[in-house]
Amino acid sequence: MINNKQLEIIINNKLDTKLNIKDYIPNGLQIEGKKYIKNIILGVTACQKLLNFAVKLKADAIIVHHGYFWKNESPIIRGHKKKRIYTILINHINLYSWHLPLDLNTKIGNNIYLANLLDINIHGKINNFIFYGYLKKKIYIKDFIIKITNKLHRTPLYFGKNKFKKIHKVAWCSGAGQKFFEEVVDFNIDVFITGEVSEMNIHIAREYDIHFISAGHHATEKGGVIMLGKWLKNKFNLKTNFIDIYNPV
Template identity: 55%
Template sequence: MENFLLEKIINKKLLSHECNDVIPNGLQIEGEKTIKKIVTGVTACQDLLDQALSYNANAIIVHHGYFWKKESRYIHNMKRKRLKTILSNNINLYSWHLPLDIHPKIGNNAQIAKKLNICIKGYILPYLFWGILEKNINAFDFAKKIEKKYKKKPIHIYENAPLSISRVAWCSGKGQNFIEQAYNFGVDAFLTGEISEETMHFAKELGIHFFSIGHHATEKDGIKSLGIWLNKKYNLDVTFIDIYNPA
């Protein structure tokens, strides 16, 4: 497949034109014209680039790419090495950020719902989903379910919160600042990737269950699903590489 055609079909699938993002979505760095082998991953870190080379990939698709709005404009040190690796090996680098968070089928938040058996009911914000569990569940049993599904123990803040939960809000990645919106909407629990110092106090004083699963953990299933879709629909050679990140 031609590199700009790949960008076009993914933009169409993810409705990228509808997102006002802090990063350019699509083909960020142009490489070889014909796509032969694709590697996907969460972040375009040096480890992912190096492993992509070992797979002889000439295209990399990530959730966290480059050229963020507040990113330094200087190409020094780490950034220089990354760009040199990509350009000297004629690799295409693609990135989809918010479009891959909010897509209703293959997006990160949709995958969280699928993994934890949450029935999506709607959106509090475009990237803040809410839904209901199949049945009321003890919050500590829900924490165990998260641990089983994500293979890591979540940070669980629960002081002053009711024991049983049924209505849940969630946001993949760095969503901890939406805890008040989730509470005001009227949910029993809020889960996201990251936690900040003040999050504990918010959860405790509001009386809401808060679960932090990890930024990386909540954002790897969307990019995996995108790769599966590309393989099934267009018969493209796609390999997901999970670079370990406990954060």
Template identity: 80%
Template sequence: MKNKELEIIINNKLNTNINIKDYIPNGLQIEGKKYIKNIIMGVSACQKLLDIAVKFKTDAVIVHHGYFWYHESPIIRGFKKKRISTILKNNINLYSWHLPLDINLKIGNNVYLAKLLNINIIGKINPFIFYGYLKNKINIKNFLFKIKKKLHRIPLHFGENAPKKIYKIAWCSGAGQKFFEEVIKFNVDVFLTGEVSEMNIHIAYENRIHFISAGHHATEKGGVIMLGKWLKNKFKLKTNFINIHNPV
């Protein structure tokens, strides 16, 4: 498959043209070889992932966190120079899809979390926050155990005075802690996201709501995993998800 054809196909699948301002450019960020057969999938385009791509003579790398963030310096030196030099020297195509891969209703990060945790999706609180219900009311300890088992990490949990039985869940992959005040208006039992801020603990206590931080990386693996499986099944491309461990 041609590299630009792959970009169009994924753009269409993820509805990339939706009217949401993103923090980075989505799609083909660095152009490499014209034809693609082998693809490495990952969460972030770090040097470890690139080194693996070089080792396996990969044609393309597809990630959730790519380059050229709106708030970063445009100067390319140090570790950024090394990363980009690795890509250019080995003629690798670098693709990145950020918010489209969070909010997509079929292969997005939040849909993946719902499947892992057996949450029935009802709707959205805003374009980035999903909400839904568990099959039955369960103890918060059981829900935390399920997160640990499925995401392979111990989540940070705050909600010492919140009801022990939970049913209605709101969640947002990645850095969704900034939405907590918006979430509490919807009378949920739990808000699950990737990161945590100091203020979230006080908000959780004062509103008797469970707040769970399960890791930015851990909550954003699912989208690229499902995208890789879709590319493999539909277009017979060779895709391989590489999980570069990140405790954050």
């Protein structure tokens, strides 16, 4: 059992939330609940379905990657927002959210999880958000797509040429990283992986002859909370349970 404020401090330290990067959402304890925590539910987004699981499983806390109170979001609490917050408050559940810290951390995070899952040796970053590295074994792109499909349990959107040339150098960014695609074209990568896709990405992939893979926002951002849950369980003997609320996006 652990104090709810202490848990926030512990995870802030683990994820190094003092990184000088502006986030779109407040990180840490967003809605305060009961003082002591033993049973934690983890998920990607604090949607109603995840909250219902937390109530059913009598959770003391919920930890997510996508929490509440986003920048430029309406401050009015009504509709689905009212129902979600009411569910949390009436059941005295603590809601925690860590957004960019769970993307960027080099030990526990979404991008580290993807590297481990896809057998990529990390060599560094192209910018604060884009990681790059090399596959442990060169592979044809068609086989790599099969691997992503099997590991993430969804078929990714793919566009590329030179399908009969093995790939080796990879750059990736979990979530909505498609906006960074132009930044990687000068780094001689074979394939870029992210969660979402924009219309212009296909033209860039075609013109620079780079394989582009959109593997799903939700699918590429499960890993951070999964790793965090395992760490909390092993380090502090807390009961943790990751609930995967399927999202095709």
